[in-house]
Amino acid sequence: MQDPNFLKYINTTIKLLSTHSGRDKVAKTLHYASRIWIWHLQNKGKKERADQIESFRQAIGNSRRVGRFFSLLNSIPSIY
Numbered sequence: 001m002q003d004p005n006f007l008k009y010i011n012t013t014i015k016l017l018s019t020h021s022g023r024d025k026v027a028k029t030l031h032y033a034s035r036i037w038i039w040h041l042q043n044k045g046k047k048e049r050a051d052q053i054e055s056f057r058q059a060i061g062n063s064r065r066v067g068r069f070f071s072l073l074n075s076i077p078s079i080y
Contacts (some may be wrong), residue, residue, distance in 0.1 A: 020071050031060045035046060 014054035034057040041050035 015078060020067065022075075024063050024067060027060050027067070031064065034060065 017026065034053050038050045038053050038057065041047075041053065
C-alpha cells in the first residue's frame with residue numbers, strides 16, 4: 001500500500017516543477033545553497049572541492065539566465 005503523505009509530496013513536487021517560476025525557485029535555492037557550501041568548504045581548506053561546487057553554481061546561474069530569456073518568448077503572443 002502506498003503512503004499517502006509520499007504521494008502528496010510527489011504531487012506537490014510535480015506541480016512545482018511544471019511551472020517556470022517553480023523551476024526557477026528550485027534553481028535559485030540550489031544556487032544560493034551552493035554559495036554557502038563553497039564558503040564552508042573554503043573554511044575547511046578543501047579548495048579543490050570548493051572549485052567543483054563553484055562550477056556547479058555557475059552552471060545553475062547560467063541556466064537561470066537562459067530560462068529567464070526564454071520565458072520572455074511566452075509573452076510575445078500577448079504583446080502581439
